[in-house]
Amino acid sequence: MNLDNLDRQLLNLIQSKLPLTPEPYKELARALGSSEEEVINRIRGLIERGVIRRLGAIFDSRRVGYTGTLCALKVPPERIPEVAGIVNRLPGVTHNYLRDHPYNMWFTLLAESPEELNAAIEEIKRLTGIEDLLNLPAEKVFKIRVNFELEED
Amino acid sequence: MLTEREKEIVRVLQEGLPLTSRPFLVLAQKLGMSEEELLAAVRNFLERGIIRRFGAAVRHQDLGYVANAMVVWEVPPERLEEVGRMMAAFDEVTHCYQRSPCPPRWPYNLFTVIHGQTKEDCYRIAKALSRATGITSYRLLFSTAELKKSSMKYFV
Numbered sequence: 265m266n267l268d269n270l271d272r273q274l275l276n277l278i279q280s281k282l283p284l285t286p287e288p289y290k291e292l293a294r295a296l297g298s299s300e301e302e303v304i305n306r307i308r309g310l311i312e313r314g315v316i317r318r319l320g321a322i323f324d325s326r327r328v329g330y331t332g333t334l335c336a337l338k339v340p341p342e343r344i345p346e347v348a349g350i351v352n353r354l355p356g357v358t359h360n361y362l363r364d365h366p367y368n369m370w371f372t373l374l375a376e377s378p379e380e381l382n383a384a385i386e387e388i389k390r391l392t393g394i395e396d397l398l399n400l401p402a403e404k405v406f407k408i409r410v411n412f413e414l415e416e417d
Numbered sequence: 418m419l420t421e422r423e424k425e426i427v428r429v430l431q432e433g434l435p436l437t438s439r440p441f442l443v444l445a446q447k448l449g450m451s452e453e454e455l456l457a458a459v460r461n462f463l464e465r466g467i468i469r470r471f472g473a474a475v476r477h478q479d480l481g482y483v484a485n486a487m488v489v490w491e492v493p494p495e496r497l498e499e500v501g502r503m504m505a506a507f508d509e510v511t512h513c514y515q516r517s518p519c520p521p522r523w524p525y526n527l528f529t530v531i532h533g534q535t536k537e538d539c540y541r542i543a544k545a546l547s548r549a550t551g552i553t554s555y556r557l558l559f560s561t562a563e564l565k566k567s568s569m570k571y572f573v
Contacts, residue, residue, distance in 0.1 A: 282472040284456055304436050317474040318568055320434035324469045328571055352565045360565040363558040374569055398519050406513035407505035
C-alpha cells in the first residue's frame with residue numbers, strides 16, 4: 265500500500281477531526297491547502313483500497329442500548345470453516361478472529377437485550393454442537409483507543 | 418434509551434457519510450429534517466457518548482501496525498482497578514477491559530490489546546507491563562486469521 269503525504273495528512277485529520285459543518289470536505293481542503301474535489305477523490309480512493317473501513321459515526325454500542333460480550337469457542341481444526349460460517353451469519357457478530365490457543369475462535373457478539381444475547385449464545389452452541397464456549401462480558405472498560413497518528417514522510 | 422426518532426437517526430448515520438459536497442443535507446433529507454437539525458443531533462449524540470467518534474475507521478494492519486496481540490492477565494480481584502489503570506496508561510495498549518473470568522477453564526480477568534511492529538515487539542511490551550504491575554500470570558494470543566470484521570447494523 266502506498267500512501268503519499270496528502271493521504272497521510274488527510275487520514276490523520278479525518279480520524280478524529282472530521283468537521284461537523286455543512287461542507288466538511290471543503291473545510292478539510294482548506295486545512296490541507298487542497299480542493300474539495302481532490303479531498304473527496306482521495307477519500308474515495310482510500311475507501312476503495314480498503315484503508316478506510318467506513319466514514320462517519322462510530323457508535324458506542326452500550327450507549328446505543330445494546331449489550332455485548334466476547335466469546336471464545338474451542339473448535340476442532342477441521343471444523344473451522346464450517347463453524348466460522350455458522351458464527352459469522354449472526355448479525356450481532358462483528359469481529360471474529362482465529363487465535364493461537366486451544367480456545368481458537370474469538371468473536372464479539374452484540375444484541376438489543378441481555379435475553380437476546382443469551383439466546384444467540386445458546387443458538388451458537390446448538391447449531392455448532394460445541395458446548396465449550398467462554399462467555400466473557402466486559403465489566404469495566406479502562407481504555408479504548410482507535411486513533412493512530414500516522415507519521416509523515 | 419433512545420427514542421424511536423433517535424433510532425431512525427442511528428439507522429441513517431450508520432450507512433456512512435456520503436462523498437458529496439453537502440453530505441449532511443443528503444442524510445437529513447432521508448430523515449425529513451433540516452441539515453442544521455441533523456448536525457445538532459450528531460453533536461448531541463457525541464455529547465451523550467452515543468457516538469464515540471465521528472470520522473474515519475481505518476484498517477491498522479495496512480498502516481504498519483502489523484502485529485497485534487491480545488494479552489490476558491490473571492489479576493487478584495482487589496488489584497484489578499489499580500492494574501487496569503496502570504496498563505491503560507501505556508501508549509502501546511489500545512484496549513484494556515476487565516472481564517468476568519470462567520474458572521477453571523479461563524482464569525484471566527483483565528484483557529489488553531497491544532499493537533507493535535513485530536511479534537517480538539508485543540512480547541517485549543507484555544513483559545514491560547508485567548514488570549510494571551507485578552502480574553506474572555499472563556498469556557499472549559496472536560490472531561492468525563481475520564474471519565469477520567464488520568460494523569454493527571443497529572435497529573435493523
